[in-house]
Amino acid sequence: MPKVTYIEQSGRRYEVEMPGGTTAMQGAVDNMVPGIAGDCGGCCNCATCHTYVDPEWMARTGPANDAERQMLDGVPDVRPGSRLSCQINVTEELDGLTLHIPASQY
Amino acid sequence: MAAVDSVLIVGAGHAAGEMAIALRMNGYAGAITLVGEEAHAPYQRPPLSKAFLAGEMPRERLHVKSLATYQNANIEFIPGVRVTSIDRIARTVTLADSRTLGYGKLVLATGGRPRQLSLPDPRINRAPNLHYLRTIDHAEGMRDQFRAGNKLVIIGGGYIGLEVAAVARKKAIDVTLIEALPRVLQRVTAPEVSAFYTQVHEAAGVRIRVNTALTGFEFDAAGSVTAVLAGDGVVIPADVVIVGIGLIPNTELAAEAGLLIDDGIAVDEYGQTSDPDILAIGDCTSHESVYAGRRLRLESVPSALEQARSAAALLVGVRKPYHAVPWFWSDQYDLKLQMVGLNRGYDTAVLRGAPANRNFLAFYLKDGVLLAVDSVSRPQEFMVAKKLVAERLRVDPARLADESRPLKELLPPAPPAS
Ligand SMILES: Cc1cc2nc3c(=O)[nH]c(=O)nc-3n(C[C@H](O)[C@H](O)[C@H](O)COP(=O)(O)OP(=O)(O)OC[C@H]3O[C@@H](n4cnc5c(N)ncnc54)[C@H](O)[C@@H]3O)c2cc1C
Ligand code: FES
Numbered sequence: 001m002p003k004v005t006y007i008e009q010s011g012r013r014y015e016v017e018m019p020g021g022t023t024a025m026q027g028a029v030d031n032m033v034p035g036i037a038g039d040c041g042g043c044c045n046c047a048t049c050h051t052y053v054d055p056e057w058m059a060r061t062g063p064a065n066d067a068e069r070q071m072l073d074g075v076p077d078v079r080p081g082s083r084l085s086c087q088i089n090v091t092e093e094l095d096g097l098t099l100h101i102p103a104s105q106y
Numbered sequence: 107m108a109a110v111d112s113v114l115i116v117g118a119g120h121a122a123g124e125m126a127i128a129l130r131m132n133g134y135a136g137a138i139t140l141v142g143e144e145a146h147a148p149y150q151r152p153p154l155s156k157a158f159l160a161g162e163m164p165r166e167r168l169h170v171k172s173l174a175t176y177q178n179a180n181i182e183f184i185p186g187v188r189v190t191s192i193d194r195i196a197r198t199v200t201l202a203d204s205r206t207l208g209y210g211k212l213v214l215a216t217g218g219r220p221r222q223l224s225l226p227d228p229r230i231n232r233a234p235n236l237h238y239l240r241t242i243d244h245a246e247g248m249r250d251q252f253r254a255g256n257k258l259v260i261i262g263g264g265y266i267g268l269e270v271a272a273v274a275r276k277k278a279i280d281v282t283l284i285e286a287l288p289r290v291l292q293r294v295t296a297p298e299v300s301a302f303y304t305q306v307h308e309a310a311g312v313r314i315r316v317n318t319a320l321t322g323f324e325f326d327a328a329g330s331v332t333a334v335l336a337g338d339g340v341v342i343p344a345d346v347v348i349v350g351i352g353l354i355p356n357t358e359l360a361a362e363a364g365l366l367i368d369d370g371i372a373v374d375e376y377g378q379t380s381d382p383d384i385l386a387i388g389d390c391t392s393h394e395s396v397y398a399g400r401r402l403r404l405e406s407v408p409s410a411l412e413q414a415r416s417a418a419a420l421l422v423g424v425r426k427p428y429h430a431v432p433w434f435w436s437d438q439y440d441l442k443l444q445m446v447g448l449n450r451g452y453d454t455a456v457l458r459g460a461p462a463n464r465n466f467l468a469f470y471l472k473d474g475v476l477l478a479v480d481s482v483s484r485p486q487e488f489m490v491a492k493k494l495v496a497e498r499l500r501v502d503p504a505r506l507a508d509e510s511r512p513l514k515e516l517l518p519p520a521p522p523a524s
Contacts, residue, residue: 032127034131039408041150041153043156067485070485071489073485074487
């Protein structure tokens, strides 16, 4: 099972294993990681699942899709690694992925 | 507040699931029990009229959180049984299987049920091809009849009716939608937005009949509906009928226990009912809204979640009032409708962008103050609009309509980064 590490701004880390194909939002929600609410259930309507992909992983997660980029355009604190974590499918290739949680979300 | 030793949550829907988990995330260590009438762990209803109905989303994905999440959080989940009464003196509830459970604090998260047709014909409730849509079981029960070439008649031009129409057209089902009022989405949007959605649906092949009252049905010998009778003697042949005419909040359990009901179960901004040991959250409630300056009963996921979070905070002694501005979404075809605020009583509506381009915003103002915004496929501007509505922005409508000037510039300056 691929593992994702979620890091709060304080440096606190949450290491979570999830079945392959789970979204990074769902993995966080299922494991009670604070700061990733996922209010719309992953249909790209709420942006409560915003994360920063660690620079080392940006090439592998790829850029935001169209719907996602439009939502991100209206979100505070957008950075180059910004992704809506409900749009990141955690496949085996993403085992070890590191995501940072924006300070505004917890 | 003295520590609460046990929390019993009635209903296992969106609000209930969030409440249970939020209690644990807030460090609550006492017993938590969820009792739900449905057989399922808390799941998302929005996809029932969208991706799930379309068959594009597997059932497991409907769950808000995996079942293991509740187990790991030591939350006891009792599915498939209804709570039938509350004894406020003994602080117990009785279940349909005659069990009695005690509580320190009781949380009512009973949601609502579809409003039923008021026609007196007893055959209506027995017809195997006439459906309401609130639960997984409802959605699965209509799947077989959701087949290309079938004739679907939708009664009600609200969000659910329109979303079902969009899914049905994608599946090449023949769709007629009847609406008693003069336009679809009449209760929630401006005429321009209703006109836009009417035109989108008609272009996709949906026949929309407004100002059309349902008068009855025709049935075959087996008791299935064969036609919908409407307005002035119109007969609309039907293989399947879906009724989406609103929601009735499930307040009976609370009412029988003597709690104050005002449209929904009356609560304050922390979810507190008229009994200090009983809270209520989600679609079953009405709350005093600071934003609207009146009591509101909402039917939406964001408000169910926020109310659950406020109530969970209260039970660990943290006051975190539910003051969020209501918002909602509705995905139809490739269009993303997002709405924030409530437009009731607006005196001015102004558009930004042209509906013909399939992306625009509608702003609603009253006495120069922004009340609400509908956004069609402009998520970036919607995110800004959410803040503008929360700010109760006083603004010249012409400025909102002026596309040469970014909406963002209307935001108050951000506080300095900490
Ligand atoms: C088809 C459809 C599409 C929707 N689309 C959207 C959308 O796009 N966006 C949005 O924001 N909202 C949408 N909604 C609304 C949203 O689903 C609700 O606002 C939300 O589910 C409310 O959550 P709740 O927990 O308050 O109530 P519910 O989810 O209704 O849960 C209440 C639960 O309590 C159970 N219950 C009731 N009485 C008892 C009892 N006495 N004992 C035990 N259990 C009991 C019920 O069986 C039910 O499972 C949609 C709803 C539907 C039906
Ligand atoms: S969960 Fe709502 S946008 Fe990701």
